[in-house]
Amino acid sequence: MSNLIPPHGKEEKLMPLMLEGDALQAEITKAEGLKKLTITTRETSDLIMMGIGAFTPLTGFMTKADWQGVCDKFLMADGTFWPIPITLSTDDEDVKEGDEVALVDVETGTTIATMQISEKYTIDKEHECKAVFTTTDTEHPGVAKVMAQGKYNLAGPVKVISESYYPEEFKGLYQWPSESRKIFEDLGWRRVAALQLRNPMHRSHEFLAKIAVEVMDGVYIHQLVGKLKPGDIPADVRVRAIQALVDNWFVQGTVVQGGYPMEMRYAGPREALLHATFRQNYGCSHMIIGRDHAGVGDYYGPFDAQKIFNEIPEGGLKCENLNIDWTFHCYKCGGMASMRTCPHGKEDRLLLSGTMVRKTLSEGGDLPAEFSRPEVVAILKEYYGSLDEKVEIKLHGAATGDVKK
């Protein structure tokens, strides 16, 4: 019997919606004859999350009752906790309840799944945005996607028939929850903290992970390999940089790496809950929540994503938050610290903005050893060096600027 936290939902077992063997082949054949609906990359990635069991216990895209409950009470119609609507939209006037359709990824043209449409409904998009993002400002990238959705939402059970390019492109990193659970069990872990990453790890992230290593059985460094915003460091570069850090600066057997295909919604607190929910499926008892987790711009207070864990229906979510404050190197402390453990002032701390880091690397400069490990810097320098003369610097919710190489 497993010592790990059970998967999310009443059944407490993983429910991957990906078909296998003959059933898969039959469904692929059937899908060719079905009406095709083009879906967004976000919808594609949500489907694959369902396919691999990461969105257990979802059986498909949400109904109106689920959508309403999730927006207003963090609860699906059957009482299961879920923090963000997982919905599919369309402008297609012809598709109707009872239809079976093939869902085709807009970007790759791959048929990801088939779906039995049980409900076609409209939603109040502003209501969803206010509930999930606390704003209807379309400058917010998550809001923009919701507001750009089709007129109708379609609900119904899905059968997933493709994982798109993820298994191939992120071989060795891309994992199903059943795989990470197997690894944790083999290591004898019970208390596992997930570290969410969508950027290279500098020492502040290393410190987050190491605090967790100190007090847990192990840490799951779990990278987003879904689609990114323009200007972000490509996943393959980030993967190599993180690998170099893990190989050189961690004790073997204390961290496991994995990747997951979801797209960021930048919903801050609500997304932190979503991150914890699917990490529970991956076998993580805890989710590290740092400063401004999954935030963008100034929409959320720096610790809103920690506080929201106290505001959800009791017993809804088994995976606990492991809150850690803003971390940095303090010269006076003589090591890494956080706002909770360093009593000194700004002048004693090494604080570099994202802009400054990118500018330095773009110009071929080095980052201080107190900020980043040399193996990581080398990989990032190589990447920035390979770019065109002018590097577009994009900050989350901040101004865009050009920096000469």
Place this chain on the structure above:
Amino acid sequence: MSNLIPPHGKEEKLMPLMLEGDALQAEITKAEGLKKLTITTRETSDLIMMGIGAFTPLTGFMTKADWQGVCDKFLMADGTFWPIPITLSTDDEDVKEGDEVALVDVETGTTIATMQISEKYTIDKEHECKAVFTTTDTEHPGVAKVMAQGKYNLAGPVKVISESYYPEEFKGLYQWPSESRKIFEDLGWRRVAALQLRNPMHRSHEFLAKIAVEVMDGVYIHQLVGKLKPGDIPADVRVRAIQALVDNWFVQGTVVQGGYPMEMRYAGPREALLHATFRQNYGCSHMIIGRDHAGVGDYYGPFDAQKIFNEIPEGGLKCENLNIDWTFHCYKCGGMASMRTCPHGKEDRLLLSGTMVRKTLSEGGDLPAEFSRPEVVAILKEYYGSLDEKVEIKLHGAATGDVKK
């Protein structure tokens, strides 16, 4: 309602056995007329622990059935978890069941409590030593005390009438569980880790505390102010050294200091459980268990005190262990680390033996800033400088040596 962990025992409320007001005055008067039994300093400190509610839910010294259950199953006769027998012994042949006696501290001559003797019984001391200390070797200081006990054990309810010199001598530090709970509640804490201390805090202890500060609401730095072994640094010096560290190197509001009057038994794993049990009464949800917690010599494996938390009756103890590995400064890591987070070798780590630290300080030397904070070093140097020319160096279970100042 309190958010803190409830006190130990079925009643889940603090049960201090210290009398107050008129009842106290009446009992003091009555005690003068009672037969006096002289008790050891260990028994005195256990009585005061009962008096202040730290040993909740004990109502007095244990019966034979309690003693047997605690030795063999970690359980008192009524099923309450307790890891080490709390017993009173005597060689007095005349004292008998039904007698009421006054218990007088051997060292100060103070009458600490009165006791209604409900049972007079003999025990198998070797059995207790094997169960509690895993050894009958009388070189072990805890074993020595048990083997030196009187022929008979006396059980029965006690009424505590004196806290001896503790409230006066350790003013501001010595606390009742009701006091620490009040402080934690005022700070809004729920998850509180206790750090057990009987030595000054160097950076390795600071790091233990700070790891806990990172992931908990706060840390209770809880010092033993009961009797020490010869050669240990006196409590007042240690208290000043720790105060200097807390004042200069911690963020205000993240740590609370307190002192408790118990004596060390050096029972390693079993004592770690006792430490957690009474820390629960003090309001601590977690007990930091480091390397060789409460150990002496080579009697216990370095992590036996962590493992034993998995070997006790389920649900017996609510206070959880917060395990942290051996900590040190690593020059290559560039900060504090532990065996779980530092992948480097001995040659990169700053490791000083207790002997070396004492020798350096005795000779007026400084400790490296990576080992100890300057404010702490200054206080310890002053202390060692005030001693006679020859400082007796005593190490736990190690050789005794003389070091010239």
